[in-house]
Amino acid sequence: MPTAFPPEDFLAIATTMRSGSSVLSTEVRWRTVCGRAYYAAYKATSNAICELYGFKLDSAMPHETMCHTLASVKGDPEVRDLGNALNTLRLRRVHADYHLDRPFTKVLEKEALEDSGSALEALKLVKSRLPKVTPTW
Numbered sequence: 290m291p292t293a294f295p296p297e298d299f300l301a302i303a304t305t306m307r308s309g310s311s312v313l314s315t316e317v318r319w320r321t322v323c324g325r326a327y328y329a330a331y332k333a334t335s336n337a338i339c340e341l342y343g344f345k346l347d348s349a350m351p352h353e354t355m356c357h358t359l360a361s362v363k364g365d366p367e368v369r370d371l372g373n374a375l376n377t378l379r380l381r382r383v384h385a386d387y388h389l390d391r392p393f394t395k396v397l398e399k400e401a402l403e404d405s406g407s408a409l410e411a412l413k414l415v416k417s418r419l420p421k422v423t424p425t426w
Contacts, residue, residue: 296332299325300405307398319398320385326405327382330375333409334359337416339424348424352379355422368415374408 303325306318335350356379359372381401385393 296329296336297409298329299332300329300402300409303329303402303405307402315395316393319395320393322398323385323393323401324382326401327378330378330405330408330412331355334371334375334412334419337412338419338422341417341419342421344424349426350422350424358420358422362420365415365418367411368418368420371408371411371415374404374411378404378408 303322306325307322331350331352335348335355336346338344338350338355339346339348353376356372356376360369360376362368362372378401381397381404384391384397385401
């Protein structure tokens with residue numbers, strides 16, 4: 290069952306924010322774009338796991354656990370690559386949202402958008418092979 294708000298739309302708004310003019314300062318925009326790019330890939334993957342294993346959509350999937358579970362799958366390098374890409378995006382988002390004393394650059398923003406797009410494409414290929422990750426609620 291599709292969600293009312295497709296997670297991939299987070300990537301669409303991030304891409305729009307990056308290319309459009311904004312009243313936001315440059316670094317604020319870069320940090321925000323990174324967060325939306327991460328959530329596009331995270332929520333799409335989380336929803337795919339929920340659908341595959343019969344969990345309620347929008348269940349609280351533990352971020353770090355989900356990334357590490359996917360990245361640890363044996364015998365399926367495509368699922369591992371998705372897990373590693375999600376973890377890279379997660380860590381970049383943590384930098385953007387929580388490490389305000391460290392600069393966040395346009396290069397990091399660009400990488401977040403590229404990585405999110407790649408993760409969403411990879412998800413299409415491995416959707417039926419995702420491992421079970423239990424939601425926290």
